[in-house]
Amino acid sequence: MKMSKGENIAQYVIVALLGLLCVSVLYPFLYMLAISLNDGADAAKGGVYLWPRNFTLINYEIVLGNEIIRNSYLITIGRTVLGTIGGLLVTLLVAYGLSYRGLPFRGTILGYILITMLFSGGLVPYYIQLNNLGLINSFWVYVLPGLFSVWNMFVMLKFIQGIPEALVESAELDGAGPLRILMQMIIPLSKPMLAALGLFTAVGHWNDWFAGAFFVTKQELIPVQTFLQQLLAASDLSAVLGSNTNQEALARSSQLQNITLMSIKMAVVMVSAIPILCVYPFLQKYFVKGVLVGSVKG
């Protein structure tokens, strides 16, 4: 395709603008990475922009050696795995069950589900109910309330209804029951959809700080993001260095005076963000599809 001179200039302007946008997204991560890999006291003098000037791994040693942080990781991984698998299972089963158009009371059940999207009890009654169920200060508060996502269910339902009915009918004629159709037809056909919804659910669990901040007070049950949220407002290092083992490790370290709150904070953020950065390229092809199916109004 031949372009006129004006179009050529326009193309350069567009590329420059979009390039700037990419820099604005990527630079913060590179900057935080550089600070986290730099000697803290040195970084505080300023002038570290892209590359660590005084390279050290001490910030990461402290962060990864800290029991509270390690524990918060286990909690986050645990809730992400359980919450995602359980959530996908419940959502898929409900969507599949409701995809049978001949199901008696189908409209009633759909209405029952839809109402929850329109109206809610609000935070306090929700908290009271969690408390009555004994979920406050329990690991299960991270998993159980989020198992059924109405939104994801409607997306899934829409997708299953897009599968040609003749396919299901011919399987039924061959004597396959609903469970068999689910296992051998629906699940294999909906893999891309399940991948997309699974990704969104997993990211939601990984990034959630709210439940840990308000429904849990036991420090050993706190997920990474809640730990980060507590640390955000912290004004001294004791928030990270709370545990005894860690203080011992620090006492042995001669570099203690070179650590700053900022360098530690940046290391914790990088540690929480790196897993997402790692899986991101592999999952990209799925989520665009997921958004598109989800946006088609049901």
Add this chain to the structure above:
Amino acid sequence: MYAKLYKYRWQYLMILPGVVLLLLFNYIPMVGIQVAFRDFQIGTSIWNSAWVGLDNFSFIQDPQFLTVVKNTLYISVLKFIFGFPAPILLALLINEVTRPVFKRFVQSVSYLPHFFSWIVVAYILQSFLTLDSGLVNQFINQAGGDSIFFLGSTEWFRPMVVLSGLWKETGWNTILYLAAITTIDPQLYESAKVEGAGRLSQIRHITIPGMLPTISIVLILSIPSLITVGMDQIYPLMNSANQEVADVLDTYILRSGLQQGYFGMATAVGLLSSIISLILVVGTNQFSRKINGEGLW
């Protein structure tokens, strides 16, 4: 009838967990709304608490509540004014890129911030904006200016919220628009070119009209959220120095309810905002029925 119910027994069994979960985590809390009309303390039963009529609704006269409502509307309207057109513009720009590799790169990068939590975004802001060692203040100092305490100032709070919102979600929100653009018939562009239309008039007469249905759906869907500013973004950035402008309905409910123990009052505030958002959703649906000929449900 029974035979039919029996025929679908497996389907009912599959639906059951979802129904039970909604009952536990959605419907029972709806019954709990009566706390708004009772004197409830945690540890006692809702049903044994005394009825207090509308006492819990006295917050309406509280000048602080008015400020909270104003803050909520202010922030959500600002976010809408900037946040709604931004992805449309970005999608148009991305669509004009002729090199497919660069196009894909821009898309991947611009979606990325969506996958990080608001907490991480708050850290990014902190690392750039802190008083002593933040990059922005370093530059301001080098240019001879005085440091600005962005994170603890009432003037900078709203721009900070709007900008960080744009940074995080604009790229992600282009997905729908880019998809809409790909469904436009390429023949339209061909015939426009034959008639001598330049890129700009092609955008104006073909691309934008092709995006219009998507734009209108996104617009309609965003109306109900106009009274809710997610606490996810606000809470991490809020502190005692900027609370005056940062406090929104969600943070107000959280503080008065869970942190200070005014359960009845916080429930009453929540009830009021639930009712308003219900009216907005239903109203929006009617509106969309009139305009598009069909509602959202």
